[in-house]
Amino acid sequence: MKKFLPWIILVALIIVVALLPKPLEISPTVSVIVTVLLGLALTGVLVMTMRGHLIGRRTVFLFIGASLTLPFFMNFQMPIKVAPEVQELYDAIAKLPPGSKVLAAFDYDPPSAPELQPQAEAFMAYAFKHDLKVIIMGLWPQGPQQADMAIQKVLQQPAIRAKNIKYGVDYVNLGFQSGNEFVIQRMGSSFRGMFPRDIYNTDCDKIPILNGVDNFSNIDFVFNLSSGYPGTVEWVQIAVDRYGVKLGAGNTAVQAPSVYPYLSSHKLTGLAGGMSGAWQFEQATGEPGVASTYVLPQTFSHMVVIGFIIIGNVALFVGYRKSRQEGV
Amino acid sequence: MLALLRIAKLVVFISSSLFVISLLPTHSVHSQDASPSGSNLGPITVRAHDTDNDAGGSVTVEWDDPGYEKMSGFAGFLIWRTNTLTGTSDSVEVTPFGTHSYDDRSVSDDSTYSYLVAALVNSERVMSAPSMQVRSAKQWFDSRLTWVLILGLIICGAVIYFIESAKRGTKLFLRRIAGLEAIDEAVGRATEMGRPILFVAGIQDMDDVQTIAGLTILGSIARTVAEYDTKINMPVRASLVMTAARETIKHAYVTAGRPDAYNDDMVHYVTDEQFGFVAAVDGIMVRERPAACFFLGAFFAESLIMAETGNSIGAIQVAGTAMPAQLPFFVAACDYTLIGEELFAASAYLSGEPRQLGSLKGADVGKAIAMIVILVGVIATTIASAWNSESMLWIENLLRKMFSTG
Amino acid sequence: MDSAIIGTWLAALLTLGIMSFLYKDNLYYKICEAIFIGISAGLWFITYFWDSLYRIAWIGVVHEGRYVLLGGVVLGVMMLMRLFGKIGWIARWPLAFIVGATAGLKMMVYFTTNAMAQIHGTVNDTMAAFGGSGLYDVVGRIVILIGTVTGLVYFYFSKEHKGLFGGVAKVGTWFLMITFGASFGYTVMSRMSLLLGRIDFLLTDWLKLVK
């Protein structure tokens, strides 16, 4: 019987999902009830742990799954506050006059897209609305594809469609170039040397936006979306250190702490880190997008993880007292 | 003789000054004539010189703006270049507001050039006098890196000095690193239990120093493995690492006197894809249940997936990486973690070779310099700002200059 | 059915297959793992073929006449000699070149951007502490000073961690722990976001439960 239990649960789940109304939305009252139930279940775990029954990994996994799934259907509003480094990034971009040339380096791939894609979309939407000319490139093979996906999405916004954005005039996608930091290095002397043609094999000399763009001195701002190597660290080390460009970055939350030193040494002008950076950036630019819908599940999952840490420590503390009492 | 030379110099100086003076007024008059009515701004002065510290093919043009930028209708500065060998002239660039220098990278080292800068105001051009002739050149040394060279030489010198003195037999003290004993212990336990050990040398290629450090540690682990006749399984993510790791393990088996027990398949390529590699390593872990897992090299996000899976099968885990972002996960999920520099030091420790240990001592000199510089800098600043001490300010500025790399 | 729907179903099934590993190792996961290894190894193989062999080596040598690239081809061929037992030792030459060049290159890059720039940053930060920009900054920059120096003491190998020196090193480990905690805490959020992306895909694109 026990052997078939997972399969029975699976089949039951499929039936439940098939019967659910689509799309599913829970009223605020039910949302509160679900939240309370989740809290009660956590309290149950606490009691069990205090009695000395450590729960297994799978139970932890189940809680995480539930805390990330259920809030998708809920109706709550959360206030959002913009952190100073995100504000710095926004201010730097907002200061650019219309027509400024911005180099957007997309150095990430699909696995990091949940965090960085919202930033990419908010940035592209802002750039198009404020007439910034965007030059896209990637040090990661899949980066330019991610850029294209972001652009296709924001071009559907009515306000941007009305602007009649043109490829080659308002933005260009230079594609991927292999060679990691050496690419940045070579771009320092000549963009054409590294990117003679754009992603569609058009000669760069025939692309209006690239007129007069030959090295970093013709670029007003570099925006780097990065999830590892090569990424923001390399851009700082070469583009900022050697060629003195102004660089702002959007990073995955994991990468962000390692670039904080550059932020305080002012080599980096602004940073949006992780999903919270993404929704703060959306908030700052006034382009609420997909990140804003993640605020709730993200907060829930945080609460659950923090709940587990508290449970672990309460258990440790109680166990410590107990062992002392027994020792005396 | 000396007097003659002086007179000659004086003549040259006076005649060249006269020549320059004779040129200047006409141009400045010209520029004032051409300037938009109502303004009597001075001339634009232009200097052109070879761009410093480069590979040639570039001339830096700099100019002073007497105030054209502030005029309404200012559209930028036009840079005009004359090739003085061929006599051809062309416009190079129109610079935006606020720029007073430009690197012209489209020149040839074989020609000489002269530059003019014109302020564009309301479709009029206010020309400057032409600059002196200039020729671009390649430099043999990037003078911005002087302090890098000096400090680098000091530290490399220290490393080499200690390597040499270790070679001559000087005893060097080095404190022990927690976690290194654990390596032998882990191999021993795997032998006892008759289960394999798993070794992952990070997920970077051979162009990362951490991978090389990981392989060096692999060398000493493999020697123990060969002696104990334990099974070792090493999946790799890059083919070059596979070749290098095979060399390393083979050498260890030969040294241990058991070349016949070596087999190429101990090291096997899986895929270059980061997460595909992780999926495979996880699979190996739950199926083969290694008694010990080593993660030594450059790691990214996969660190925790592997370390947690290893933890769930109850393996002894030793990790080491110089990726600051991944250290917390190894610290949380592994039994021992070599933090940052300890990874590089571990390979030297394990080899037990005096020369290798000497190099660690050399790196310590670097750390001592770093600490002293930071402390001296801080004391100097404190005194300089509290008592306005000139000499302390001088120290402060010197340190800033030494360590500025941009 | 059009290929987009097949694609979504395929993606959803593969997603669930990988997730089933969380319960335990099973056949479903093994199949997904095998597909993953095969597809990704092939993907890199063909990408290397087009991007490096064709785009750099072939175009570079044949169309652009950059014969210096032939050096790389020679090294690559030496590498392949591994396949032929007798002459396999020659594969050490390209390896030796790559390792040597890496050592030279990385040594200087790390030295300037990690060591020198960070020392510079620390001195500068402390100087800025006297600018008097509020408690937040002043305390923070002094903390940077203490943390960096004590952290370095921890990494100092030439002296036993005993007495005062040991105490300072201990403070250094505390700073390392705070750093690790901060990175970990920050990462928790990031990881949740990734999973959110997958759950969003399952709920929205596949099951259509969310608008």
Place this chain on the structure above:
Amino acid sequence: MKREIPLIITFVAGVAFVLQYFIPHYPFNRFENLFSDWFSIVGAFAIWLGALSLIKLCLLNISKKAHDWPISLLIIVCFLAIVVAGAIDGFNGLKNVPTTSFRDPGTNFDWLYQNVYTPLSATMFAILAFFVASASYRAFRARNTAATLLLLSAFFVMIGRVPIGDYLSAWLPPSWQLSQWANWLMAFPNTAGQRAVMIGIALGTVSTSLRIILGIERAHLEG
């Protein structure tokens, strides 16, 4: 001689690449670019060794009729499928004017990439979330001073980075709210630890690189 030549190559390459850092003059200014080109060409050759190793192990499993041999067969089939798709797409693309790439939208390669590769790699990455949770449940316990500091700093950053942190601390003045604590922690103590680690790593890299260049560290070249 067999042993000396690789060591000489390492030494010469190492010294040349240290020198190029300081010398802007031709040909030293080309070294970095040349290395990146050569490295990716060598990589393209070397991957044949890797792929053959993978296929060899799978074939071995199949011929031995090992326990999981159909799985090994599946690996080979998938490998060949995408290689063939990429090769055909690539060669077809060369005939187009202007040429198109094998990874352009609409190719077979791209379909496999979007619908097989992407979900697999994204999910493998995403299950990290579960592991992060189980690791924190187990590892974040205030056992001693060091562990307590780790726990506290993780706690402040975690709670300070979601809106609820400010919600909970709304009664405090704005500059004392939890998000400010998290910001302060990230900007200062975190930077300090990072810097110590970074400086240490840099010096470790210098000494390791010197050992490599001088031929003292050479495990990878023997065998």
